[in-house]
Amino acid sequence: MRRIPNFASIRAFEAAARLESFAAASDELHISPSAVSHQIRNLEAVLNVELFVRHPRSVELTVKGRALARRLTKALDGLEESLSPWMPNAEQLGLSVHCAPSFAAKWLSPRLGRLMSEPNPLYIHLTSSAIAPELTRHEEIDVAITYGAPIDRIGVTVEPLGTELIVPMSSPQFFNATQMQNVDTLKPGSLIDSQLSPVRWSDWFEHEGVPHRANLRGLSFDRAALVLSAAADGLGIALESTRLAETELSNGTLIILEGWKPPLKQEMHFLCYRTAMKGSRKIERFKEWIMKQIPAA
Template identity: 45%
Template sequence: MRRLPSFFALRAFEAAARLGGFTQAGEELHLTPSAISHQVRALETWFGRALFTRGVRKVTLTVDGQRLLDQLSPAFDQIEDACAELRPLQSRSELAVHCSPSFAAKWLGPRLPQFMAAHPSIVIRMSSSAEPADLAKSTDIDVDIAYGLPPPHANVMVEPLGLESTVPMCSPRLLEGRDSMTPADVLRFTLIDSKVNPVQWTDWCKLNGLKLPAGARPSFDRGSMVIAAAVDGMGIALETTRFAQRDLERGDLVILDGPSFHRIERVTHFICYRKSAIDNERLIAFRDWMKAQLLPAT
């Protein structure tokens, strides 16, 4: 017979310790903070020692609590993976893909018809949000295309999706009457901020030996909105050529470039999926198709 405390108490403790509070744990487990506190108290009674140090508005793990969390979280991960493997899929043909709204609108969405034509038996179920999906919890999502490197997880594969060039770009109407541009000339225009982009104007100015002028700038919290503002002639955007590829090809935007310009190149997107699904044929087909589509940015 196993000598174990209540599973519900262990689950409440693990959630509170991982998320940093009883309120957050209650939101995840759909319980009140007092119910989480009661479960944790029962667990502390079972062990005969404190697992949290309780403050006025927050709790912190004791040494014993941290030791328990270090052992308990991997065990819950294994339980979750074992259950996910046996859980029936909603549809054998579906592949649930999650990504940021801008990636969906500017890159993935316009190309999905090509994937569907090449793989007619696979039905893509798309969702998007500003926050990356947590594949350790979101069992209804098969693939997450993360914007920025996600936190490491023992049971999640994370693969980079190649370097992206982030460059200043604007409507060609903004440059009428100018034969050439230097990096210093860029700063004479209205600069558009992209709040969620890991590359900012300060980074570009530093790389190009310039000082960013002080003052407020128009800003947007979506890369797609930044690009749309640049197309409309609001000013100069600093965005990835991956997001702007179609606008550049149509001539709605031009890149401000030349011998004196230095580009910023970074890996900013990653494809994430569970290690337990590494042999999933639908997932492999989608991953390989994406990598084939992602040619080096120009």
């Protein structure tokens, strides 16, 4: 007979040690943090060794705990690899993502097919609104992708999704890009305002070193997708991220207006998640996948 402690205790300890969090381990194993703690206490009792030092808001591996964790992770990796040929229906990891509406519609949704086509796909439950969720209160949401500004909360980790190019764009029928050399060529009422964008037309005029003219203001929308749609319909000039306009730019319904200084660059979208979830397998996998989709600006 093999002298091996309860396997549930081994899994709980290995996950908590690897993720450095009882909360993240509970998410990965789909059990409560108290159950994780109970299983680890059982393992400590069987081995007669302290594996974690418990602090009021965190845990820390002891020297013996770290040594055991290295061995167990290696052993479980080998076990997983040995069993994988006989496990055609691998674990289906689900991730709840709350996303800024235009990023969801214009950029993320068209790429989800790529994620679903990968081996052992990550299943996404996607919700969207312009208001960033309180991640520390809404634990049903795993990840939030915000627009304009990151979530500034204690207990929330924020990672920018790369730098984006902000440029003026219009329909080819609305404006001949080859003629755009100075502000006098802009028509009154031609500038479409993107209300929630952190980069406004006033910033663009300041970047160009020319005065901002009030008579140039035209339509105004609270969604980048609506701004781009209006520009593609020939209703004016949008000042938006080329990341959100990639479809329109590729099919020619929008063109970038040339003849000005180099485009503005800014971080516009941010990946946010609870710090306690750092190291969670599904979040790490989503982060790795989404960063591969983002070219350098």
